Amino acid sequence: MKVFEKRFRVEALTDTIEMDGPEVQHMRVLRLKAGDEIHLFDGTGWEARARIEDLDAFTVTMIVLERFQNDLELPQPVTLALALLKGDKLADVVRACTELGVSRFQLIKTQYADVPDLGDNKLVRLRRIAEEASKQSRRAVVPEVLAPISLKQLPSVPLGFVAHPGTQDTVLSKLSWDGQVWFATGPEGGFSASEVELLKQKNFTPVTLGKRILRAETAPVALLGAVVSTGV
Amino acid sequence: MKVFEKRFRVEALTDTIEMDGPEVQHMRVLRLKAGDEIHLFDGTGWEARARIEDLDAFTVTMIVLERFQNDLELPQPVTLALALLKGDKLADVVRACTELGVSRFQLIKTQYADVPDLGDNKLVRLRRIAEEASKQSRRAVVPEVLAPISLKQLPSVPLGFVAHPGTQDTVLSKLSWDGQVWFATGPEGGFSASEVELLKQKNFTPVTLGKRILRAETAPVALLGAVVSTGV
Structure with missing residues (x-):
């Protein structure tokens, strides 16, 4: 046997x-x-x-x-609102952030994105990548990958954080696990000022990822890295 | 003009x-x-x-x-002792960790690595990538990329952290900026138990990156992500 x-x-x-x-x-x-x-x-x-x-x-x-x-899940479901990115960058982010414990990806269309929308084939591929990454990291939850919506269509969230340059607030000083947690990261060109305002209205707090400029595909991994560095 | x-x-x-x-x-x-x-x-x-x-x-x-x-540097020089990885994974890590503020990469040969050594051409390419990433993130320091040495050849460090599964200690509870800081991350197969012991002798503290298994190329980005989430 x-x-x-x-x-x-x-x-x-x-x-x-x-x-x-x-x-x-x-x-x-x-x-x-x-x-x-x-x-x-x-x-x-x-x-x-x-x-x-x-x-x-x-x-x-x-x-x-x-x-x-399986006890490998984060204390509460975590959704990443992820701006559409060019080429294979979305796949890289979905793979890494699945390992880091994200349980849902909500793709979003944003003002400064290099790509306006996502084809069905690409969505299917992202879902397959989420499933593979979930297996590899021994998680028992396969994250959902939800088709792109506009930023306006995002719900108001109980607790949310948006990576935004020039902010002083830190994610770990405000993170709690009393309910679902959302994160949002922007496209290659960043979120516009009005998009950040909209996200704030929906209860996303802008948080720092240091003083340097991060690429759009590095920011979500760094942000979730901060979350898991607490041991969850 | x-x-x-x-x-x-x-x-x-x-x-x-x-x-x-x-x-x-x-x-x-x-x-x-x-x-x-x-x-x-x-x-x-x-x-x-x-x-x-x-x-x-x-x-x-x-x-x-x-x-x-330029004031975009971390408060002290940060060295990443990075195990050799297959294919383009080293390049991905060097690119992302340069954005995140690493000022020196010390490549290391490890027991469970899929690749035993690194050719000169690949080393030159990694240095070019570090320079490009430094420019893009508007840093004024171009990180060094040092040719691979064995883990034994690593110096004893003033303050070091090694990402290691099954640990409870957290990087941010022990991080200080009184002097140079080192981080170490392993190969695809992880560090062996004796390698972790050796790193501990050299003053690297094992720290958690959560309960899930991270790929070798995700761990360093997550670890540095935690560091920059403090706003440095």
């Missing part, structure tokens, strides 16, 4: 699980067989140890042996 | 500066001409406003009008 560290995603952690699709091919490539124990997760925070009962060319049947809640 | 925001690097900020090489071509592409004001920096923290006296196909002559110290 092998016990595999590798984690497979399933729709739901019912007592008996039948599954087909690419994960089955993946199991066969790994030479898994009936009797082997594997590790499952459902994308909502639950995981399980399971045993393979049967594995043929197209279908696997598994029995859940033990369920447990 | 034009006044250019774009910054050009010079060897030294003497009263009169003659220069040839690629920066001259760059000035000609930007259609700069005698009488225009430009912004110079010497890579050690000093900048200057200067006037172009003469610009021909190969040479530019400039007169320094005003020198000033």
Whole structure:
């Protein structure tokens, strides 16, 4: 019997699980067989140890042996409102910020962005990247990646922070985990003054990331880095 | 007369500066001409406003009008001891951590690294990337990128931090700016237990970056992100 560290995603952690699709091919490539124990997760925070009962060319049947809640999530759900970026930069940010614990990405259209909108294919790709990064960092939650909306359509948030040059306030002096937390980071050209005003009205506090100019793809990783440096 | 925001690097900020090489071509592409004001920096923290006296196909002559110290540096020099990484990951880390204020990269060879050493060409490329990133983030210091040494060859440091999973200590609770600060981050496979012991002997304190597994190229950006989130 092998016990595999590798984690497979399933729709739901019912007592008996039948599954087909690419994960089955993946199991066969790994030479898994009936009797082997594997590790499952459902994308909502639950995981399980399971045993393979049967594995043929197209279908696997598994029995859940033990369920447990994965404790690798941040204390509260964190949403990153992320301005559209050029090229592969969005993918880089989604990958790194998934590792850092973000549970939802809300893409946003902004005034100084180099790209006006995002195609459906690219959105699908970002979702796949979020799923891969979630697996790799052993999280049990796969972050949502929500299609772009305008900044105006963003809700008023309970607690929010926007990375903004020239600010003195620090994120860690104001961060609390009493409820959901939002972060916002701008496009290559930064947020405009009126966009920052709008974000303030929606309860986002401008916070510093030091005195230097950061690229749009560095700022969100630095901001979430500050959050996880507290040990959460 | 034009006044250019774009910054050009010079060897030294003497009263009169003659220069040839690629920066001259760059000035000609930007259609700069005698009488225009430009912004110079010497890579050690000093900048200057200067006037172009003469610009021909190969040479530019400039007169320094005003020198000033750039205040975008961290309170003390920061060195990142960075394990060798595969592919373009080193370049990504050098770029982002230059923006975040690192003033020296000491590449290190480690036990679980996927690459044993670094070719001279790649070292030259990393130095070019550090220079570009320094310009873009408007820093006046171009970080050094030092050729790889073994972990044993690292000096004992006055104050150091190593990102290490499973630790409770936090970087910001122990960071002070009384002298030089060092950070260390590992390769794809992480530091071995004996490497962490060695780093501790050299005065590096293991610190947390949260409960999830970060990729080797995310950890240094997150760690420096925590540092700059204090406003430095």
